[in-house]
Amino acid sequence: MKKNAAIIFRSAILILLGVTIGLYLNGDSFIGRDADYSSSGPGKLSKVLDLVRNKYVDSVNVDSVEGETVNELLQRLDPHSLYLPAQQALSVNEKLEGGFNGIGIEYNLLRDTLVISYVYPDGPAAMRGLKAGDKVLEADHEKFSGTGLSNARINKKLRGVKGSGLLLSVLSDDSKDIKLVNLKRDRVTLSSIDAAYKFNPQTGYVKISKFATTTDADFKAALLKLKEEGLTRLVLDLRGNGGGYLNSATSLADEFLKSKQLIVYTKGMHEPRTDYFATDSGAFQDGKLAVLIDEYSASASEILAGALQDLDRAVIVGRRSFGKGLVQEQFQFDDHSAVNLTVARYYTASGRSIQKTYKNGVASYRNELAERMRKGELFSAESNLNDSLLHTNSKYRTSAGRRVFSGGGIMPDIFVPEDTTRNTWLISQLNKNDLFTAYVIDYLQPVLKAYNTDDDFINGYSVNDAAMTHFIKYASLTVKDITKEEIAASKAHLKTLLKANAAHFKWGDEGYYKALNATDVALKKAVESLN
DSSP states (O other): OOOOSSSOOOTTOBOOSOSSHHHHHTTOOOOOOOOOBOSOOSSHHHHHHHHHHHHOSSOOOHHHHHHHHHHHHHHTTOTTOEEEOHHHHHHHHHTTTTEEEEOOEEEEEETTEEEEEEEOTTSHHHHTTOOTTOEEEEETTEEOTTSOOOHHHHHHHHOOSTTOEEEEEEEOTTOSSEEEEEEEOEEEEOOSEEEEEESSSSEEEEEEOOBOTTHHHHHHHHHHHHHHTTOOEEEEEOTTOOOBOHHHHHHHHHTTSOTTOEEEEEEETTEEEEEEEOOSOOSSSSSEEEEEEOTTOOTHHHHHHHHHHHTTOSEEEESOOOOOOEEEEEEEBTTSOEEEEEEEEEEETTSOOOOOOOTTOHHHHHTHHHHHHHHTTTTOHHHHHTSGGGGSOOOEEOTTSOEEOOSSSOOOSEEOOOOGGGSOHHHHHHHHTTHHHHHIIIIIHHHHTTOSSHHHHHHHOOOOHHHHHHHHHHHHTTSOOOOHHHHHHHHHHHHHHHHHHHHHHHHHHHHHHHHHHTTOHHHHHHHHHTO
């Protein structure tokens, strides 16, 4: 990763990946420097816990109580200071380190059977000939299918120490013979770039899901390929990107900016001001650029979008971002649990902090996005413009003198309302029950065999009304009481999602986004803004 021209990046300073505490609870997070802090000390908290451990009338999981107590204390400080139990800390840190130790598959749990839904190229599973659609019946000579499987149990079985063995009994979709596959777990590389392809002859599209250790390198590799195909314009999609490493965000910003331009700066009570400047080594300093954001774009995503907006380098398209302007550092304890503590705020190039208020407590903070929806901000350009942020006499200006706003996220230059047909109750239930992928496994594998590339499939296949009717009948066995009105409201996007999930089954994330983006209004607006 490139070094900043003005400073040596402080590897300990991070941006929280989870947009809200809910994301933290779901397992998305970040990693920090290793700092051992004994969990047993002379303080009152330690003494009280020792009393509970040794004197209390009933058996108590003191470690759990300790974690809850510490977390309650941290949450009184701000919504993003958190306590992570050991397993949680390991899981969330792993996601930003560019890979994991395992066999390299994605899977769907269908009728209490693990069905492989995607195989990572060059991973152990791919090397041993496993493919999407294969069903795992036994693991290490023990029955696996039909034993009340859970995602936690599956992950525990598939993950493990690099070089350790795993024997699977597998039934392929195109064979009635069960085969034994002997695997060795290895490092499986994960790109933080979900998709990178030419949207039209001049314009490239890059989707970034998180700011990990490999993001800058992943982006440069993707950009090089796109440039070879004639790219002169770029749309960078940060929608749903909850953040990651601060250093990764500033490194990516450096790819678009000129030498000595200020990207961002951080400071706190115990943290002196640290400035992050661009170098002169950017790979896309001159091409036209648009950035897509939404209400789930947070933290490191906002650093990048804020820098590009403040410096008039890109058109920001979409909806107001989350509004997280706090910087966390991770402190690890001797039992491998950790505390993510807010140590600084960050400020964009114009000097603004985009952190939304948390003075009304964590519950109010968590509910802020729902409040935006209630007020109509997500659906109406007028409601968006009437937001209180726009009624302040903002002192912040871009390099070209345009007014920008602080205290609640990045306000886009071009507003695109949320498409309500993409987020209906029916679609949420189908996603919750993995029914799109399940249907692909059960019925669309023969269709996929007729196409050699994702482009052939996207250009040559469409979900017709008969196929949609069949899918709804299939889904209604799981999702009860589906009404005609709900089907009508979601029909067009249901077809897109079914096609996108089919593309993912054979071609991974890039195939998925190619199909999904074909009907994406916000992406169309972003592309138009570059003309």
